[in-house]
Amino acid sequence: MDEIDETKTFKDLVKEVHEPGLCGSCGGCVSFCSAGELMAIGFGEDGRPKYLDEESCLECGICYIICPQISILDQDLKDTYHWVSPVGRFKNIVSARSTNPEIRKNATDGGVVTSILHFLLEKKMIDGAVVSKKTAQFAREPMIATSYEEVLSAAGSRFTGICGVEELSRFSTYSPTMFAIKEITNMDLVKIVVVSTPCQVHTLRKMQSLHVVPSHVVKFVFGLFCTENFSFDVSKKRDMEKILGVNFDDIENMNIREDFIIKQKNGDTKHIPLEKMEEFARSACLACSDFANDFADLSFGGLGSPEGWTTVLIRTDLGEAIYQDAIRHRFIEELDKSQGGSDNLAQEQLEKISEFANMKRERALKNKNMDDNEK
Ligand SMILES: Cc1cc2nc3c(=O)[nH]c(=O)nc-3n(C[C@H](O)[C@H](O)[C@H](O)COP(=O)(O)OP(=O)(O)OC[C@H]3O[C@@H](n4cnc5c(N)ncnc54)[C@H](O)[C@@H]3O)c2cc1C
Numbered sequence: 001m002d003e004i005d006e007t008k009t010f011k012d013l014v015k016e017v018h019e020p021g022l023c024g025s026c027g028g029c030v031s032f033c034s035a036g037e038l039m040a041i042g043f044g045e046d047g048r049p050k051y052l053d054e055e056s057c058l059e060c061g062i063c064y065i066i067c068p069q070i071s072i073l074d075q076d077l078k079d080t081y082h083w084v085s086p087v088g089r090f091k092n093i094v095s096a097r098s099t100n101p102e103i104r105k106n107a108t109d110g111g112v113v114t115s116i117l118h119f120l121l122e123k124k125m126i127d128g129a130v131v132s133k134k135t136a137q138f139a140r141e142p143m144i145a146t147s148y149e150e151v152l153s154a155a156g157s158r159f160t161g162i163c164g165v166e167e168l169s170r171f172s173t174y175s176p177t178m179f180a181i182k183e184i185t186n187m188d189l190v191k192i193v194v195v196s197t198p199c200q201v202h203t204l205r206k207m208q209s210l211h212v213v214p215s216h217v218v219k220f221v222f223g224l225f226c227t228e229n230f231s232f233d234v235s236k237k238r239d240m241e242k243i244l245g246v247n248f249d250d251i252e253n254m255n256i257r258e259d260f261i262i263k264q265k266n267g268d269t270k271h272i273p274l275e276k277m278e279e280f281a282r283s284a285c286l287a288c289s290d291f292a293n294d295f296a297d298l299s300f301g302g303l304g305s306p307e308g309w310t311t312v313l314i315r316t317d318l319g320e321a322i323y324q325d326a327i328r329h330r331f332i333e334e335l336d337k338s339q340g341g342s343d344n345l346a347q348e349q350l351e352k353i354s355e356f357a358n359m360k361r362e363r364a365l366k367n368k369n370m371d372d373n374e375k
């Protein structure tokens, strides 16, 4: 680990992350606070962590070190995962999809994430998976799925819940996975997969390197590509409807690939440039530099694949072993030339992913250096 001159605590997290608007509300600091039972810190009404009882703080520094916006452990993670620019280490890039039509119908892209989870559960290689269930068009919550039905219910971006958007005053596509990881501590689960965005994978990998419980039960990390997440209130919702040119109630599903894609219930599809969506992105996202989920075992996105297929970056030996097993057992299949794959597919995919990774890193640099008045 890098040398730290003095232990920084939650007080420093407030100064360096909350005050400049960089807190992404992942919940890592609150969930894994060493003085959790004493309720030293908790969440304020704005959804951001704050001191509840400063006297109880043990000044251990765990909250500071595991925060995804703090870079103390970044070099250690890069060394551990043999990181190389611009998309991290990987062994292969492929396009794949589920062989299960039920999963494909419900998935965001090719349903590869859900199918590999199904495979791991069926073969009893895991006890459960931390996934994120859609509860409204712009609302998700993390859950621990232990059956095929549960992983299927959390697949994709189709809205099937009973909660209408008008009932919510705040809309967010972000799902605080760290809360579900905290729950694992109280459950009889010893082998878990976590599916998450890059920021939370950073927190998780840092916890694993510091042996913070229960990160030891996380056997596989499935990372989603991530350009940005959105969070806004009712008035911003109306602005967004104007910009998108659609009423939220008419939206069938949404996805991000090269741009923001909205499928409407009447069958129309709209493509919105990502720059247009930036004003609705959370400020923490604009200062986040990881697009391709560089420290996952397997990373997944739609970018670089034909519609209905998922791009998979196979990164670690562990990731490669389960991906190949899922192929062998026919839970997923790879795109070949007869289905529209090109000779240069992997190279084309790498170029696109690299372009997005570089764009995100430059954006983060620009926004991290901004002073508060500019935000
Ligand atoms: C916020 C967000 C931003 C993304 N941005 C991009 C992008 O810019 N470019 C790109 O190519 N791909 C992006 N993706 C990834 C893409 O949307 C698909 O998730 C990925 O291609 C896997 O598709 P699939 O059909 O194989 O997954 P599925 O089989 O549909 O499974 C998706 C899994 O992701 C989980 N999940 C969904 N939303 C969240 C969330 N908010 N937090 C944690 N877990 C979640 C679901 O519970 C499910 O287990 C993004 C995903 C998210 C959630």
Ligand code: SF4
Pocket: 008, 009, 010, 032, 033, 034, 035, 036, 040, 041, 056, 057, 058, 059, 060, 061, 062, 063, 064
């Ligand atoms: S006890 Fe440790 S983890 Fe909890 S707030 Fe204090 S410094 Fe952070």
Ligand code: SF4
Pocket: 013, 017, 018, 022, 023, 024, 025, 026, 027, 028, 029, 030, 049, 063, 066, 067, 068, 069
């Ligand atoms: S980003 Fe997460 S760990 Fe960092 S301050 Fe916010 S809630 Fe805490």
Ligand code: SF4
Pocket: 024, 174, 197, 198, 199, 200, 226, 227, 228, 229, 282, 284, 285, 286, 288, 289, 290
């Ligand atoms: S852009 Fe970064 S901070 Fe925002 S949800 Fe994605 S990974 Fe997390």
